[in-house]
Amino acid sequence: MKAVVVCPGRGTYGKGELGSLLRLHGAKRDLLAGYEAIRAEAGQDSLTALDGAARFEVARHTRGDNASALIHAMTVADVRDLRGVEVVAVTGNSMGWYSALAVAGALAPVEGFRLANGMGALMQAALIGGQLVYPHMGDDWRPDPARKAGLLALVGEIGARPGHVFALSIDLGGMLVLAGNEAGLAAFEAAVPKAGQFPLRLPNHAAFHTALQAPVAAQGQAAFRGLPWQQPKVPMIDGRGEIWWPRASDLGALADYTLGHQVVAAYDFTRAIAVAAREFAPDLFIVTGPGTTLGGAVAQSLVLAGWRGMRSKDDFMARQAERPLLVSMGREDQRGLVTG
Structure with missing residues (x-):
């Protein structure tokens, strides 16, 4: 096998x-x-x-x-x-x-x-910095490219704001692992609707896989x-x-x-x-x-x-x-x- x-x-x-x-x-x-x-x-x-x-x-x-x-x-x-x-x-x-x-x-x-x-x-x-997780797929796991693209556009917009650092960290199946400084993380949390436990901050995680x-x-x-x-x-x-x-x-x-x-x-x-x-x-x-x-x-x-x-x-x-x-x-x- x-x-x-x-x-x-x-x-x-x-x-x-x-x-x-x-x-x-x-x-x-x-x-x-x-x-x-x-x-x-x-x-x-x-x-x-x-x-x-x-x-x-x-x-x-x-x-x-x-x-x-x-x-x-x-x-x-x-x-x-x-x-x-x-x-x-x-x-x-x-x-x-x-x-x-x-x-x-x-x-x-x-x-x-x-x-x-x-x-x-x-x-x-x-x-340095921190990480959070947010889903782009629903519970049925059906691909939703438009939703994912919209979330990534939001990530890019937040990351371009003065004093904000925010970017994709890991493309993880149906989840986006996002990372940045506190201003970036907080801005994303304020901009997206709650989805159960998400957006979820990851304890003791830095802004891995970012500049x-x-x-x-x-x-x-x-x-x-x-x-x-x-x-x-x-x-x-x-x-x-x-x-x-x-x-x-x-x-x-x-x-x-x-x-x-x-x-x-x-x-x-x-x-x-x-x-x-x-x-x-x-x-x-x-x-x-x-x-x-x-x-x-x-x-x-x-x-x-x-x-x-x-x-x-x-x-x-x-x-x-x-x-x-x-x-x-x-x-x-x-x-x-x-x-x-």
């Missing part, structure tokens, strides 16, 4: 995921020991202390320097558990790109962790451009929908993209999934843990791409019931489908 692996980004390790790293992967001492050594060297809380805490603390567990490490570790460990599938490509959402590099072999596991952990720490230390992150990008380039980058063993699809092929990737360009464009420009996760579907025609999309929230964005992206004739949530659910197109390893009822 051919599969595309999708690596989740920030925000996927929540209260329900507390303890999952040690429960599922505590025996992978060879992998975790290298990660713990990097955390100890940086004077950071250990993964064991974070994942094994008595209770989930938003202020502690959602920090960039902690959340990035937990999510990356869970992703790479989950991939080691895959059985009965042929991974034909790897992609990720936002910081999930750092995980994709390690999963695909463009960085050795310990170096992939060094990058994810280090960039998370740099972003947390700077914490506000230029100082973080510069620090990242100084710290991590010299990592031992390698040719990926499987194709990787980045946040522009570009494919990095094994034995044919320019490693200097890969480092430049990862530490430059990927940090300061919008991340098009929707396009990455569409490219994965059309170019690799997988039997299955596998979203690694932790959490299950990214599964919806993958499904919505497939609907937006019209993959296999799907045009709505009902279409996706019918296909999923007939034969799973999507497995979230963070779901106990689905994990066994790909771990044997």
Whole structure:
């Protein structure tokens, strides 16, 4: 069975995921020991202390320097558990790109962790701006291009106002992740109607994938451009929908993209999934843990791409019931489908 692996980004390790790293992967001492050594060297809380805490603390567990490490570790460990599938490509959402590099072999596991952990720490230390989420699809997941275009026009108009910084951060299936300074965020919140919990501010999130992150990008380039980058063993699809092929990737360009464009420009996760579907025609999309929230964005992206004739949530659910197109390893009822 051919599969595309999708690596989740920030925000996927929540209260329900507390303890999952040690429960599922505590025996992978060879992998975790290298990660713990990097955390100890940086004077950071250990993964064991974070994942094994008595209770989930938003202020502690959602920090960039902690959340990035937990999510990356869970992703790479989950991939080691895959059985009965042929991974034909790897992609990720936002910081999930750092995980994709390690999963695909463009960085050795310990170096992939060094990058994810280090960039998370740099972003947390700077914490420039903020992020919010707002939907452009309805509950039926039927594409509404006019609504999306209208929202993006509003984003551009707000971002052009004096003293306002506001832009698209991530095109995430049926959601727009938007980022900017406080003036920009507040202006958007005032301009759009409430839709349930949306617009929703994301705690401990900076204005990722916008020009506000230029100082973080510069620090990242100084710290991590010299990592031992390698040719990926499987194709990787980045946040522009570009494919990095094994034995044919320019490693200097890969480092430049990862530490430059990927940090300061919008991340098009929707396009990455569409490219994965059309170019690799997988039997299955596998979203690694932790959490299950990214599964919806993958499904919505497939609907937006019209993959296999799907045009709505009902279409996706019918296909999923007939034969799973999507497995979230963070779901106990689905994990066994790909771990044997």
